[in-house]
Amino acid sequence: MSGLYLASGSPRRHELLDQVGIAHTVVASAYEESNEVISSPVDMVEAQALGKAKAAIGVPDGSIVLGADTIVVHNGEILGKPATKEDARRMLHALSGDTHSVITGVAIVIGNQEWVFHNETFVHFKTLSIHEIESYIDTGEPMDKAGAYGIQGKGALWVTGIEGSYTNVVGLPVEQVYDTLRQIFG
Template sequence: MYPEIALASASPRRRELLQQIAVPFSLVQVDVDESLHDGESPVAYVSRLARAKAQAGADQIHFALPVLGADTIVVVDQHILGKPADEADFSRMMQLLSGRCHQVLTAVALIGRHNSASCCVTTDVSFRQLTAADIAAYWQTGEPRDKAGGYGIQGQGGRFVSHISGSYSAVVGLPLCETDLLLRNWQEQA
């Protein structure tokens, strides 16, 4: 049903999501500069990173397969929250998210030798009010260290989420509905 692809991501969550919808894939390791450009909007930033990862993967395997790249960011008040640098940075992020709604943006890019396709999905996520004890205990789990915005909705961080409007799988790291459509359209055009 799906074309075989290469996944340009080290995320175990993205691998699990592709397996969930039975996409045949191999992995390609890429390293791209994730610096935010001056004046770059969150949508432009996350979309650029997804395309850069897919392009780096395509270059690495010489376009032997279509390459899927993805990136996920957390945005509050138009400020991008990356992976926490340390416990203090994590605590600052959780205080910003506490009792509020924020956006999770996941961009997906699919690049082949002669064509490309991409999309960006925005999901609104609301957190309940967090206590200092909630924040400290969550840091001690180790889960927040490699997560955009400092939390994983699919893990223990899910207990903080009071409401979601949009794609749950996009918050995890790959919007399944949109990825399915990208891959189906790709297959039809091949």
């Protein structure tokens, strides 16, 4: 088995793989992300994960390339990374006191073989005060995270429960990645 290459600039995905002992090398991807919904949020994240993996830069032939894309979906609306503080504010107000889903598309590519799958976790949020939302936005933490919060950071204070994979909410369902790699390589 050749090395595993993570085609992602996400420090959280890198940390998750390190945390569970999956050796990997981080590489850039030339893939241009688009938040255009193909036919469903699941199809979109799976297509983006595959695009990232296939466009990995500097990966030797025969290597294992891992790509991933995570979104938050609330009442049918896809919430990516906020573009502005106002965008983050709108997202956090929408998520307040409600349940949303976090969907991560994952692609593992080895040569011309592809394994593409997704994971969905339901996250329950407490009702947030205006002060909580404004204070959180002021930290800058929500600006590079889908749905404008990070469960592994200060955003954890608002999560009253989850149904599904915690690591999926962080950005990569490592248990599912591990199981898929075991199936591929025995």
